Amino acid sequence: MKAGAPCPYRAVTFRLVPVPVITATGLTKRYGELVAVAGIDLEVAPGESFGLLGPNGAGKSTTMRMIGAVSTRTSGDLQVLGLDPDTHGPEIRSQLGVVPQEDNLDTELRVRDNLIVYGRYFGIPRAECGRRADELLAFAQLEEKSKAKVDDLSGGMKRRLTIARALVNNPRVLMLDEPTTGLDPQARHVLWDRLFRLKERGTTLVLTTHYMDEAEQLCDRLVVVDEGRIMAEGSPASLIREHSSREVVELRFGSRRNEAAAERLEGLGDRVETLPDRVLVYAGDGEAVLEQVARLGLHPTTSLVRRSSLEDVFLRLTGRSLIE
Amino acid sequence: MTATTTSEPTRTGGVRALYSGNAGAVLGRGLLAARSSTWVVVVSGFFEPVFFLLAMGVGLGTYIGDVALPSGREIPYAAYIAPALLAVSAMNGAVYDSTWNVFFKMHFGKLYQAMMATSLGPLDVALGEIGYALLRGVVYATGFLTVMQLMGLNLSWTAILTLPAVLLIAFGFASLGMAVTSYMSTFQQMDWINFVLLPMFLFSATFFPLSVYPEPLQWLIQALPLWHGVELIRGLTTGELDGATAVHVGYYAALVAIGVVVTTRRLRALFLD
Amino acid sequence: MTTLDEATGAAMAGAVRPRRFGALYVAEHQLRAMRSYGWTIVIGGLGQPLLYLLGLGLGLATFLDVPVGFGPDGPVPYVTFVAPALLATAAISVTTEEFTYTVMAGFKWRRIFWGMNASPIAPAQVVGGLVLAVGARMVFVSTAYALLIWAFGAVGNAWAVAVLPLLGLLGGLAFGLPLLAYSASLRDDAGQFAAVQRFVFTPMFLFSGTFYPLSTLPVWLHWIGWVSPLWHASELGRAVSYGAPMSGTTVAVHLAVLLGLTVGGWFVARRVFVGRMHG
Numbered sequence: 001m002k003a004g005a006p007c008p009y010r011a012v013t014f015r016l017v018p019v020p021v022i023t024a025t026g027l028t029k030r031y032g033e034l035v036a037v038a039g040i041d042l043e044v045a046p047g048e049s050f051g052l053l054g055p056n057g058a059g060k061s062t063t064m065r066m067i068g069a070v071s072t073r074t075s076g077d078l079q080v081l082g083l084d085p086d087t088h089g090p091e092i093r094s095q096l097g098v099v100p101q102e103d104n105l106d107t108e109l110r111v112r113d114n115l116i117v118y119g120r121y122f123g124i125p126r127a128e129c130g131r132r133a134d135e136l137l138a139f140a141q142l143e144e145k146s147k148a149k150v151d152d153l154s155g156g157m158k159r160r161l162t163i164a165r166a167l168v169n170n171p172r173v174l175m176l177d178e179p180t181t182g183l184d185p186q187a188r189h190v191l192w193d194r195l196f197r198l199k200e201r202g203t204t205l206v207l208t209t210h211y212m213d214e215a216e217q218l219c220d221r222l223v224v225v226d227e228g229r230i231m232a233e234g235s236p237a238s239l240i241r242e243h244s245s246r247e248v249v250e251l252r253f254g255s256r257r258n259e260a261a262a263e264r265l266e267g268l269g270d271r272v273e274t275l276p277d278r279v280l281v282y283a284g285d286g287e288a289v290l291e292q293v294a295r296l297g298l299h300p301t302t303s304l305v306r307r308s309s310l311e312d313v314f315l316r317l318t319g320r321s322l323i324e
Numbered sequence: 325m326t327a328t329t330t331s332e333p334t335r336t337g338g339v340r341a342l343y344s345g346n347a348g349a350v351l352g353r354g355l356l357a358a359r360s361s362t363w364v365v366v367v368s369g370f371f372e373p374v375f376f377l378l379a380m381g382v383g384l385g386t387y388i389g390d391v392a393l394p395s396g397r398e399i400p401y402a403a404y405i406a407p408a409l410l411a412v413s414a415m416n417g418a419v420y421d422s423t424w425n426v427f428f429k430m431h432f433g434k435l436y437q438a439m440m441a442t443s444l445g446p447l448d449v450a451l452g453e454i455g456y457a458l459l460r461g462v463v464y465a466t467g468f469l470t471v472m473q474l475m476g477l478n479l480s481w482t483a484i485l486t487l488p489a490v491l492l493i494a495f496g497f498a499s500l501g502m503a504v505t506s507y508m509s510t511f512q513q514m515d516w517i518n519f520v521l522l523p524m525f526l527f528s529a530t531f532f533p534l535s536v537y538p539e540p541l542q543w544l545i546q547a548l549p550l551w552h553g554v555e556l557i558r559g560l561t562t563g564e565l566d567g568a569t570a571v572h573v574g575y576y577a578a579l580v581a582i583g584v585v586v587t588t589r590r591l592r593a594l595f596l597d
Numbered sequence: 598m599t600t601l602d603e604a605t606g607a608a609m610a611g612a613v614r615p616r617r618f619g620a621l622y623v624a625e626h627q628l629r630a631m632r633s634y635g636w637t638i639v640i641g642g643l644g645q646p647l648l649y650l651l652g653l654g655l656g657l658a659t660f661l662d663v664p665v666g667f668g669p670d671g672p673v674p675y676v677t678f679v680a681p682a683l684l685a686t687a688a689i690s691v692t693t694e695e696f697t698y699t700v701m702a703g704f705k706w707r708r709i710f711w712g713m714n715a716s717p718i719a720p721a722q723v724v725g726g727l728v729l730a731v732g733a734r735m736v737f738v739s740t741a742y743a744l745l746i747w748a749f750g751a752v753g754n755a756w757a758v759a760v761l762p763l764l765g766l767l768g769g770l771a772f773g774l775p776l777l778a779y780s781a782s783l784r785d786d787a788g789q790f791a792a793v794q795r796f797v798f799t800p801m802f803l804f805s806g807t808f809y810p811l812s813t814l815p816v817w818l819h820w821i822g823w824v825s826p827l828w829h830a831s832e833l834g835r836a837v838s839y840g841a842p843m844s845g846t847t848v849a850v851h852l853a854v855l856l857g858l859t860v861g862g863w864f865v866a867r868r869v870f871v872g873r874m875h876g
Contacts, residue, residue: 019601046604070714070875082605089875090619090717094611095604098715104708108630117629120622121716123614165712169611172604368795379803383813389662515637519644526652532660 097166156187446591480563499583623726681834692773739765768830774862
């Protein structure tokens with residue numbers, strides 16, 4: 001907040017209840033008969049890192065496109081930076097950075113030129129574009145690839161370049177649609193590290209993901225979305241606390257014996273969930289459950305006690321697995 | 325380890341490593357793909373020379389009248405350019421199939437990598453692709469020859485021999501095209517192929533006799549492949565056969581031989597080394 | 598941290614330049630990308646006219662028994678007659694590449710239109726930028742042609758050398774913008790572009806009075822000329838180049854058809870782009 005803000009009361013109010021940068025109420029998108037987004041309410045505060053977690057086809061990307069002012073809503077209300085995307089699309093987009101699910105870098109231009117050309121779309125003067133390009137190449141750890149062809153970059157490098165490109169206008173809100181899908185574990189960690197730095201700088205992040213570890217790593221707060229609706233909302237820790245137990249015991253009896261074993265496990269822990277390949281027992285104390293299983297005379301081929309994750313939350317809320 | 329001494333297998337690496345005698349499988353795939361591709365594109369290969377024949381031969385022919393052959397015999401303009409258009413269409417089809425098509429499959433479709441993972445060798449692929457191009461070429465040529473017959477532009481019974489001649493011409497261009505394509509790595513380089521085709525198309529006695537040019541230019545054109553193709557086909561449809569006909573056939577036989585040898589070498593370098 | 602009012606203000610300010618100059622930014626991008634095949638454009642732009650003028654204008658012309666084109670003072674050389682039509686053809690043929698495969702690439706292969714869409718650029722500005730960049734290429738190609746025609750002495754006056762490229766541009770847009778609208782409506786290329794090339798462009802090139810007056814063709818083929826931007830542009834070009842006799846009404850009709858196709862095509866193309874990018 002700049003010194004000498006016009007109204008001190010406002011600044012105080014702001015600190016207590018931050019004015020959201022994104023507000024949606026009853027946000028709906030229909031394509032003919034198909035309802036992609038079925039009345040979503042959400043608010044994103046400045047500097048917050050906000051996630052939409054859900055399986056493919058849940059309506060996450062459509063919601064992102066509406067917030068990104070490239071898809072007109074069917075009904076409901078939506079304000080981004082205090083503006084209506086229907087009437088102020090270019091204004092809103094001038095303050096957003098967008099990292100799409102599928103890279104759309106220009107393969108006919110070299111790495112640095114991609115940043116410059118993109119900067120021009122925001123009306124940034126050519127010389128300034130060049131300066132920012134160099135800065136962003138450093139941030140994305142791509143300085144040595146400045147003159148390389150886009151096609152010669154690895155998948156992780158392309159993603160980092162896409163993120164660098166999304167930052168060329170110093171966006172207030174960075175929107176990331178499935179940022180690490182398709183990357184190997186090492187490339188994902190490099191990318192998370194870069195996003196974490198942005199978060200520390202105070203950039204608002206809005207991201208979709210169907211990876212719970214990603215949501216846990218990056219999001220302060222998230223909504224679980226399924227079939228165009230919000231199923232739950234909260235911080236990763238609070239969601240786990242509310243919708244799952246502290247620990248989970250994973251038992252594998254072999255695909256044909258899981259069902260039968262599950263029947264005998266009924267009553268153990270808080271809840272028993274049977275999946276095709278394993279049986280999950282939710283409980284506060286996993287080790288205690290394991291002992292009970294042994295006392296019942298059941299001998300799983302493998303057993304594992306782990307902490308509850310968002311995957312379990314999702315399973316609880318929808319009865320389905322996140323990655324199918 | 326057993327002590328039996330097996331004779332060290334000789335490193336043949338010759339044709340056996342490149343060719344499994346199964347070019348037919350590649351050709352068959354081409355036919356299947358053609359069936360599922362848009363029929364308009366396949367059909368268009370027939371219509372293009374017909375359009376040219378009607379517009380230039382018939383339309384422009386009204387301003388030109390008869391054209392003299394080297395023997396001094398005068399024939400209608402349409403009968404003069406029709407065989408040339410047939411040779412051009414054989415060239416275009418063969419070049420397209422052996423350059424753009426092959427280039428795309430090699431660099432983008434990754435089709436060849438998949439084929440190489442089977443028992444097929446590079447030469448199977450090359451011959452299969454060329455075979456498919458030739459088959460298409462002959463079908464188009466038959467159609468065009470029928471149109472010529474209906475329009476009364478086949479002046480001699482030897483016109484029927486244009487079918488094998490078209491095969492030879494297409495084979496020559498296809499093997500040459502494939503050899504050239506094996507050296508290409510970018511789309512921009514591929515564009516140069518068009519820059520070679522256009523002048524050949526316009527100047528190889530296609531639309532008018534070579535006599536308009538100064539002598540050195542005539543020699544240059546006579547060194548290029550299309551001129552031999554045009555003259556070969558024109559000789560057959562007009563019935564003007566002489567020693568030159570044999571030269572044209574020999575030219576293409578040499579072209580085929582060189583093209584196949586170079587292509588084989590390159591494929592070995594690209595896929596096996 | 599900033600207040601919402603400050604953010605809203607920044608947004609309002611941030612969109613001023615993109616709203617005003619967005620189409621120019623898109624054109625800048627397209628022209629930069631064209632540099633990667635710049636040599637093809639230059640060599641093709643100069644080489645092709647040279648070959649056609651030599652081959653058809655001079656080579657073929659020697660075999661013509663009857664004059665084909667007439668100016669106010671009688672017959673004109675054949676090369677003078679075909680040159681304006683060849684120039685318009687060259688401008689139009691730019692669009693069979695830039696308004697087909699390039700558009701499919703923008704939406705599907707290179708996907709760069711989606712990158713533009715996430716920026717403050719509006720879909721209509723994407724169309725505007727494409728038209729500017731491709732228009733620039735058409736002007737380059739037609740200007741090279743006009744200068745060569747001049748060098749061949751196949752044009753009546755220097756004034757025509759300046760006007761012919763503009764007619765090339767108009768012809769190119771009249772053909773290209775409806776094509777752009779069509780290309781943008783396609784989700785996939787299953788041979789449609791090749792079909793356009795062979796069943797629309799080639800017949801148009803051959804039967805639009807390019808090589809001889811339309812009246813030479815049987816009456817039932819004249820419609821090809823009437824709907825063909827190439828014929829309208831060629832006829833105007835002949836009037837400009839060597840004063841081919843033409844009534845004021847005819848000039849107006851030719852211009853009206855070319856402008857109508859351009860404006861109509863542009864309008865539809867914009868709608869298709871908006872529908873696809875902001876649906």
